[in-house]
Structures are given as C-alpha cells and as structure tokens.
Amino acid sequence: MLSFFRVNSTLQVISLLALLVLIRIPFLLSAPPLLIPELNWMLVGEQMRNGNLLYRDIWDSISPLSALVYWLIDLAFGRSQLVYHAAGTAVAALQVFYFNWVMNVRDIYPDRNWIPGLIYALFLNMSFDCGTLSPVLLSTSFLLLAFGTLVKQMDRRGATDEVFEIGFYISLAALFYLPSALFILWALMALLLYTGASFRQHSLLIFGFAFPILLTVLYYYLADSLDDFNRNLLASVFRVRQYDLTDFQTLLASMFLPFAMGTLGLLSLFRQTTRYVNFQQRCQQIMMIWALTAMVSVALMPFLAPMLFISFIPALAFFASYYFQGIRREWMAELIFLGVFVFTLLILYQGTLALVPNLEVGRLSSLQVKTSPIDQHIRQQKILVIGEDLSAYRNNQAATPYLNWDLAKYDLRNLDSYESVISVYDHFRKDPPNYIIDKESVIKKLFQRAPGLAASYEKTALDGVYRRKADIISN
Template sequence: MTYPELKSILVGEKLNNGSKMYTEVVDNTAPLAAWVHTLLDMAFDRSITGRHVVALVLIFLQSVFLGIIFITKKVFGENTFIPSLIFSILFFFSFDNIALTDELLGSGFLILALDHLFREIEFRMPRDETPFNLGLFLSIATLFYLPYITFLFGVLIILFLFARTNGRKILLMIFGFTLPHLFVISISYVNDTLPKVWEYYYLSNLSFDKEFVVSIKELLILGGLPAFYLIISIVMLNRLARFSKYQAQLLQSIFLWIGFCFIYFLFCKEVRPQTLIVLIPPITFLLTHFLLLIRRRRLAEMNHGYL
C-alpha cells in the first residue's frame, strides 16, 4: 500500500462514517476525488486489489480513447492504435501508477479536454459547445486535482495562437470552467463551510510548498528511458518529418502542452511518479510520429531497392 492509497482509504472511511469534508476531515483532497473515494470505500472497503482493478480499467479506457481521438482528428498520416499501446506501456514506468490516485481520476478529463482542443484547432467544427465543453472538462479535472488548473492557461494560449477563436468562444470556455466551481462554492456557502473549502482546497493546493515523496534523482531514473526516446523523437521529427499545416499546428500545440506540464509541477503539493502522468499523452503523440516516420522510411527504402 502506497501513501496516496492509504490517504484515499482513510478519507473514504471518514466520509462514510458521517464526517464532513474540510470541516471534520481536514485534508486538501478535491471534492470529486473525495466523493469517488467514498464510493470506493462502500464498494471495496480496504481492498487494494479492487482499487487496482478499477485503476487498470481507467488506464485501459484512457489509452483506447486517446487512440480514437488521434484517429478521428487525423493527427497522423494513417489510422493506427499504436498510440494506445505506447500510452499503456508508458503508464507503467512505475508500479505505483496502478494506484487509483486523484491524478489518475482527473487525467481522463484532461484527455477529453485535449479532444475538444483538437476540434477547435481543426476548424471543421465551428460550434459553440466545443469551447464550452473544453472549459467544462478542464474544470472537472481540477475538481479531482486542482493543480490541473495550469492547463487552462495553456489552452488559452494555444487557442490564441492556433485556432480561430473569438472573444465570445473564450468567454464560453471560461464560463464552462467556472460553472462547476461556482456550484461547489454555492453548496459550501449554503452549508456554511466556504471558509474551510477555500482554505483547505483552493489555497492549500495552489501553494508552492512541496513534499518529495520520491526524490528528484529517483524520478529522473524512472523517467530516463521515456525522456531519451522523447529527445530522439523531437530530433528526428525536426529533421525528417513533413507535416500538413494542421498537423504542424497540433505538433506545436503539444510542445506548448509539455511546457505547461512543467509549470504544473510547480503547483503539485506532493512530488511522486503519479505527478508525471500528464506527460504521457504528449510523449505518446511524439513517439507515435517517430515510429510511423521510421516505418514509412523503411518501406520507402524497401520499395526503392525492389525497383
């Protein structure tokens, strides 16, 4: 049992016993994450195996959905589920990523937000619900893990640079983001717990104080191999890849997304392997481009030799 698993079990038990979050259970766990931990306590009690099974199902669903996004958005030159395979492999760079953590629960909604971001860049779906849903999914992700709020600013910059997004759509996205938080704040105000929610959820999760559950050296060792292939992918893509304008915009958006991942690390209260899972979708994107580029070059060389 890892520390985040123990913490989630205790939070779920206390809430099931009638304690109130942020007033009687003083912790910085996000509201939706606390609600999920309560349901898991009802379903599995203290069983770690049951939680691991749910985590594996979530990882599988996220990998499949990411592959579907890349296919439907024509991210690559061919339709392939190689991204799903790479995503699944990268997720197991550390054993404790199987834990059903707040980061894992929220990362699925980040992938949904990425889907709507690609829709907005694609120019083929000029609908008002796309930016609204984009903000909504980002907001739900933050209600599982508040430091994900960093990606709201990243999305705003990406939309400004690469999408034909006017002021009305930006306001729709911001409204979609603020709506769930306004709902949480309203409920807290009615229950007279707003000061506690503000102190233990919002302020506590957005501070720069850190606890290194895993040292920087250990994180570098764990992420060394994926980082090595990431650097190779970037070098090869810059030298050999030929992209359409749309694919080039997606590639530049992914680079910005990676940049905001490092800003996100500054707001994480606890530094552990689960902190790095936000890097898995963009690394999957770049590695897939790299592998497809190698395959196309080999096929071209084989055909040239045959001729």
C-alpha cells in the same frame, strides 16, 4: 511488436487492452506495497462514509471529485487496495483507447494505426504507483476529453460553441486534481493561436471552466464551510509540501525513457516539417503547449512521484509515436522499442516484486506505508497521528479532522492563539481519539493550554503515544 500495431483493426484494439492487463496482472494478483497517498485516500473515503464533510471535518488537500470517488469505493468495498488498482487499470484502458481513437479519427498522424496507444499504455506503466487510482490519473482522463474536443474545433474552419465543453472538462479535471486548472491557459492559448475563436467563444470557454467550480464553492458556502474549503483546498496547493516522500532514484529511473523518447520525437519533427499538413502541425504545436503547461504544474505538486507525472504522458506518447514511426528501418525501430519495453517492465516489476532484493530503485521506499512497534499494540482503534507518516492508520481509524499534517499545523502549531486552542478542543470533544501518536512534540504544549484535555489522557510506555483514560472511554 510495432509492426503488429501498425495495422488499424479491431484485433489490435483487443490486443492492446489485453497487453495492458497482462502487464499489470502480477500486482493485481499479489498486492504491491501500500503507499502513504493510497492510505490517505482510503482514510478520506472512510471518513466521508462516516458522515464527515470534506475540508470542514476532514482536513486534507485532496480535490473534491477524487474524494467523492474514494467515498464511493469505500461505500462499496471498504479499504481495498486491489479495487484501487483494478479501477486504475480500467481508467488507464479507457485513456489508451480514447487517445488512439482521437489520433486515428482526426488523422493527426500520416497513417492510422495503434502505435500511439501502445506507447501510451507502456508509459502508463513506468512505475507501479501509476497503476493505482490516483487523482492525477482521474484528472488526465478529462484533460484528454478536452484535447479531443479542441482538436475537433481545429479540424473545422472556425471554432464553435462546443468550446464550452473544453472549459467544462478542464474544470472537472481541476476538481479531481487542482493543479490541472493550469490547463485552462493551454486551452486559451490554443484557441487564440490556432482557431478563429471569437471573444464570445473565449468567454464560453471561461464560463465552462468556471461553472463546476462555482457550483462547488456554492455547495461549501451553503454548508457554512467556505473558509475551510479555501484553506484546505485552494490555499493548500501552495502550502502542502511533503518532499520527504520523494524517491528521486525511482523518479529518474522510471521517467528517463519516456522523457527521452518524447524529446527525440519532438526533435525529429524539425527535420520532417514538409511531411505534415497544416492541421497536423497545429496539433503538434498544441501538444508542445500541453507539455509546457504540465511542466509548470510540477511547481504545485505536493511531492514528487511518477504517478504525479501522468499528465505528461499524453504529450510524451504523442511525440514518441512520431519518433518510432519516423525510423526508416523497421528492424531498428523494433529493437529500440523492445529495449524501452523491457527496461520499463524491469522498473515496474522491481517496484512490485523486488526482483533484486537489495536494490532500492523502483521501490518508492520513502512513499511506502511502514510497519512500526505501534502496529503490535494499537489495532482497530480511533487514533490521531500528529506528523506526516500516516502508517499507524493502516490498522486503525482516523479521529478528529487533522489528517494532513501540513494543514493541521494551522491549529496544532499555533497553540499560543486562543482561537486555535478552542478549535482543537472542540474537535477533540466531537471526535475524541482513543490514542494520540505525537511525532511532532506538540501534545505537551496542547495539554498545558487545555487542561481539560490533559485530564482525559495518560502517557503510555510507547514514546510519544498517549491513551485516553479507560473510565472516560467507558462513559
């Protein structure tokens, strides 16, 4: 397979994109397990389509441009997991093509070929959750554009005013996935160490980064929701933690080979320094800084799953390409790559098709939307789930802004505060749920603090489930 992609021609481009689609066909035809983050994104898009403003009327930590994409998907297709995976595959194909195109057009490797794109496409399939249209996948697209512009600057004798674009792309990436804002440090260090950028050009980079973010802040200021924006997005990067969703076995199994191949590629560079020209060595160094920046971003992840590590893939594919192209015996390179390819697909299809029924590796079980007795009794209703498990929303609509439990705690865990009780009461009055599913045991205290709400609901036979009284619903 490697020998076929060592040639730089149109046939290889078409074959690479076809290979990416073929790998994903099994879970494009039969939907993989629905994940809690996917359901969360669908709920945000649905709420926005109903006229609710993100952060003010929807308490969630999703970044605004990702929410905009999910709103457009809901507007056109409604809740459709297939659309999420089809769109994710389209974005992945664009990333693969652009990544390899930059490598070839800038002569970052000694030889022009499509091996970097092949490895990038393979690493994008390290787990089935990487196939969906996640905020990290969308964000990485703009980080790649920033990388392409930065490399173009390094290929010249001095930096130009195009550095504004680098900051602009990183800002858009941050507005898709907030921890990507750290990559502005990567860009600053790269310009400082490897280009002749002036103070003015560094200022342009910062301005390009700040411009889209300031426009977003202005929008929420004019909507009188700046405090909501700050609490539910900016501060949430330090507050929202859902580590109970983490499947460490799958995380380690799916990421072991990409990280191992990337590390081996990086180590191989230290033995072949004389083979590369100065420009290529600088590109290697800025990719090392990229990898370090991505490692810092791990501390800001709300939970740990393979799809949140997509921002590592450009660096891992970059260095792994050096490893495979540096093996002198082609048959050995082919054999090693075949082993990596087969193992990666086994993890991928174990997650989607459960090839070994009782084996949990690859399944991301803690991240999946689970069935419960509530599904049999409550369907097509406006509900409020108090807790981290959003599974009950699968067949229902969300009511009140309290979508994300880590953010909802700001009100629902602070019921000794008069302001919080008034806030909860107002949200219930504006968008009352027909059912409340209380998994955190806060409703009793809420009803004590707000008797008006207590009079509107009655307890059901289901544990922790409250129903809005029929006479109130009919009115």
